[in-house]
Amino acid sequence: MALELRDRDTGVYDAYKAKPYPPHNPEAKARPIPLSPCNCCAAHKKAICASLDGTELHRFRKLSQVRLVKAGQSIYRELDPANYLYTVVSGEARLSSLLNDGRRQVTDFRACGDKLGEHIQGYYSANAEAITDMIVCQIPLPELQARMSEMPGLRVSLMEKMETEINQMRSHLMLLGRKTPIEKVATFLVERAKKFESATAENTDIGLSMSRRDIADYLGLTIETVSRTLTALKTKGVVSIPSPDQISVLDMMELKYLAGIE
């Protein structure tokens, strides 16, 4: 019968065992940075602290710490005690979960203004790793709780972030469950172009800070399929690929069509 209850120890996913993801390195994970005011922070306007002003912001700033995380380092791991809520100031992070045998699902990429630190019952519910050098701003969770009681706006803006997150996850579920590889890759490129379009004036160049493996694990594909699909898009004249981490969209309409615009 085609559909057997295959033993999961038979090495189906040997590729993952052969090349494990880099180990956790808690000591080296973060470097403190001197205090500087929030209102000149690159992430301030997009982050939860945007809802604060004047003295509130100042008090909030004193509770938080800015840290540098180098590319490849872990910010926190699944099942670590959750001590902080993080805001990405610069750089990009990858959120992921693992199965016992090493299969990985990347659940999101987080950039400037995004938060990090989803947790459940006091423990982080995913792995967060820097995929570029990063600056993050961390605030201890107990302090945040206290601040939220005093400043309802803080809780409101955190809730809004969560609503956005839920809606993004919903389309990600659709992507993983029902889209074809071409639709997946096209959707990924369109979303990425959208996320960063405000930054770069009018060009549709997309920077990929993450590896093909990261993209594959985000889209529920293999690296080979991601690579082949990008080549197919290039062949069709929809994109050009100056370098592996640089995609230039030549035909955004077509790309959106291929993405299956919802």
Next chain:
Amino acid sequence: MALELRDRDTGVYDAYKAKPYPPHNPEAKARPIPLSPCNCCAAHKKAICASLDGTELHRFRKLSQVRLVKAGQSIYRELDPANYLYTVVSGEARLSSLLNDGRRQVTDFRACGDKLGEHIQGYYSANAEAITDMIVCQIPLPELQARMSEMPGLRVSLMEKMETEINQMRSHLMLLGRKTPIEKVATFLVERAKKFESATAENTDIGLSMSRRDIADYLGLTIETVSRTLTALKTKGVVSIPSPDQISVLDMMELKYLAGIE
């Protein structure tokens, strides 16, 4: 080349076109029910209103309406203006999204005490349909907003619901992106057993209110694969299937193992 940019109009998903999902029926969608106190509501302890007491609860009750929705009817549709937040009192609902060509992703099933009504910028972000006869409690969103400002506990418990939701969605992403059909079905059964175990004393009977198509669209599979996988589990002696909507778990340890306990 195997990986072509296939035209999405070529009828790949004809099965969906041939049997469209039932149309929306806004008039018949809900029937008001006489007022009764919240503290005898089946969902009260699990729902967001659990954080209220005494006069607060009474005021809250007067703002909300209880309605009966028959199996198969729509509660709201994606892109409808979002007017209410719902709490499921009894029965079960299905949340889903559609692609243009009819492919469907079921994002969640909601039962007693769960909320309904995720929205973005004033519009519902998914379809909610009753899969059994249901009783739901609806509160107008503007009223809820106002109440939340006065009663912070309400906002806190709504946030907690959202956190739970995000964590469930994360494991759903892992399931859709990286799990095999057996793992998907086993996970679904384990989760379902967990969700309803408190209700039924000690037996591990699982009631399936939803069709095979619903399960397939939830797990990112076809109905055939769901059916075959259930049969495989039965053949292996892990479950018995007294009737299509009734699963009895004979070996919960094995089922959890097959689910790839995260």
Next chain:
DNA sequence: CGCCCAGTTGATTGAGATCAAGAGGGGTGG
């Protein structure tokens, strides 16, 4: 200079989708 690793490309395989047919069960109407 040559190693190493990420990415690409090619060949083959196999799991799950698709296509097709049969079984069971509930509801309706004669």
Next chain:
DNA sequence: CCACCCCTCTTGATCTCAATCAACTGGGCG
């Protein structure tokens, strides 16, 4: 009450596309 239909679920046969296996390329770095 039974016969028929309809619809869902199951089971079987076949096919296809993405995974797997494998080889090659090129750029960065010691």
